[in-house]
Amino acid sequence: MDSWFETFCQELVLRRALEASGQALVLAREDFGLVLQVAADWSVVPAPALVEGLGPRWVGLVRAAVMPLVEADPDTGLEWQAGAAAAYRTRPDAAEGVVADVLVVDLTDAARGSGQWVLPFESTDAGVSFAEPVRAGECADGVLALGALDPRDPGRIPAPDGSGMLSRAEGRLTLDLGGAHLGVRRLEEVGGGGFAFATDPYATTLRESGIDPVELVTLEM
Numbered sequence: 001m002d003s004w005f006e007t008f009c010q011e012l013v014l015r016r017a018l019e020a021s022g023q024a025l026v027l028a029r030e031d032f033g034l035v036l037q038v039a040a041d042w043s044v045v046p047a048p049a050l051v052e053g054l055g056p057r058w059v060g061l062v063r064a065a066v067m068p069l070v071e072a073d074p075d076t077g078l079e080w081q082a083g084a085a086a087a088y089r090t091r092p093d094a095a096e097g098v099v100a101d102v103l104v105v106d107l108t109d110a111a112r113g114s115g116q117w118v119l120p121f122e123s124t125d126a127g128v129s130f131a132e133p134v135r136a137g138e139c140a141d142g143v144l145a146l147g148a149l150d151p152r153d154p155g156r157i158p159a160p161d162g163s164g165m166l167s168r169a170e171g172r173l174t175l176d177l178g179g180a181h182l183g184v185r186r187l188e189e190v191g192g193g194g195f196a197f198a199t200d201p202y203a204t205t206l207r208e209s210g211i212d213p214v215e216l217v218t219l220e221m
Helices: 003-014 047-054 084-089 141-147 168-188 202-208
Strands: 023-028 032-037 058-068 099-109 113-124 127-130 134-137 193-198 216-218
Touching (some): 032 168, 047 141, 047 168, 058 141, 099 141, 113 141, 193 202
Parallel strands (some): 193 216
Antiparallel strands (some): 023 032, 023 058, 032 193, 058 099, 099 113, 113 134
8 A cells, every 4th residue: 555545644634534324435546536435425426437537547445443462342342343443442541552443444446456455543732643554455446436437538528618629637637626516525525525636736726716615635646
């Protein structure tokens, strides 16, 4: 897993982007990406249209979880039951080394394949630190299906005035702005949310193009 993705996951944790629903859809290129989170009905997210428009290299589903670090529940001496690790994590007398906060990432990479990873992390006042990611299995089918979609050609986007096609740069910006607004606005209607992130200088270009209310985060990838 590329180091930039760990940096990005730090942003997710620090910004509490996973707090409401526990999961977020990530669509990312080297220079731009979207994070979308929704509490329940993912059908409201126009994910296929967003993937086709943004042409992401990475498509991922990231969810927060609590993972046991020991085989048996210390309260019962038996195997952990569903939800027991998360409940133990909230106890004031919870011992170190029994459970860990993790991000579970189903990720497809257009250049390197796909899989599911677990990223243990620790969040303190000083920031977020991650342990080594561990591959846990195969990527979820839904994420694989999104990653397999063909992107639109930014060089074949009609100009608004009907004068022909936009340049590839203008077409790329049009698709990105449209995706950001469509994704976030649709989610806001159902109580979800999202944000965009970008590298310099593209972040400046997006801000100047009126991407509000999407908030931009600049990452070094």
